[in-house]
Amino acid sequence: MEKSSTLTQAAKEHYMKLALAQAQKAQAIGEVPIGAIVVLDGEVIGSGYNLREHDQDATAHAEMFAIRQACQNIESWRLEQSQLFVTLEPCPMCSGAMQLARVEEVYFGAYDPKGGAAGSLMTILTDERFNHWSYVEGGILATECGQILTDFFRDLRKKQKAAKKARKLALKEADE
């Protein structure tokens, strides 16, 4: 069964900006900047950002926090009629979580050709063999969502290069 979006383009971009604000929180503490929100009836009922390094938890993805918070908020594991916004195409774990929570519409920003499970490498959310599937749309504010990641990894490489240079200099000084 073909599913369709219930939102205008302006609404999609509005909510994606809120997901981007979550991604900025991750960036501020040195985490890969990915953010997500869950919307129900026009209200944000869950939000989260990547905390993998901070929490040292492989499952600490933005979407997982957003989904869990949404479930807590409405006191139900069924997020039917909800929309989820995430700045990067979701991985298999997060796509699976959205499917289990019966999220109705999934919107993501940048595509992830190396690990995306919402179209790039797999299509978990639209696989009709499972007992729930979602409307999926990628590329919402794709430039902004991609840029924050590009900037993060460029800065990270710079820092790593500077640290390497400092280590070399310290070794050279110790030799002299």
Next chain:
Amino acid sequence: MEKSSTLTQAAKEHYMKLALAQAQKAQAIGEVPIGAIVVLDGEVIGSGYNLREHDQDATAHAEMFAIRQACQNIESWRLEQSQLFVTLEPCPMCSGAMQLARVEEVYFGAYDPKGGAAGSLMTILTDERFNHWSYVEGGILATECGQILTDFFRDLRKKQKAAKKARKLALKEADE
């Protein structure tokens, strides 16, 4: 790259019994009985059981608790060299979580032809397009792992039938 098991059949069955003990904890509180453990160097470092209804959380699967506890225990999101045992073939979310946590070997009990992502409907854990893949083996104590689920759903149907009968009787009495 073909991966192989590092465990004897006796060890696999020993650990699956521990996962089954977790499933029994779920059963005791009326949850679908699925249990999981994570083993590292012969030691159980994480365990969990399904709590979806109790927690009203779509992500509250046995494997997620076991993985998160294991990460906490070793203070690392990398569960390299670990083995995960789960009584039912993992869904896409849990298979994705194992992949993210770099679990080395995954053993499951009963197959899940309707939702399994470790061979039945998908093969997330052995998909070499991702940057980690695992050794996967299903069917460990498959009869016991399947039976606890069969018994649970049989009892559930009985209870539902009895409740329906009681409702009908109450309506009939109210009519008289």
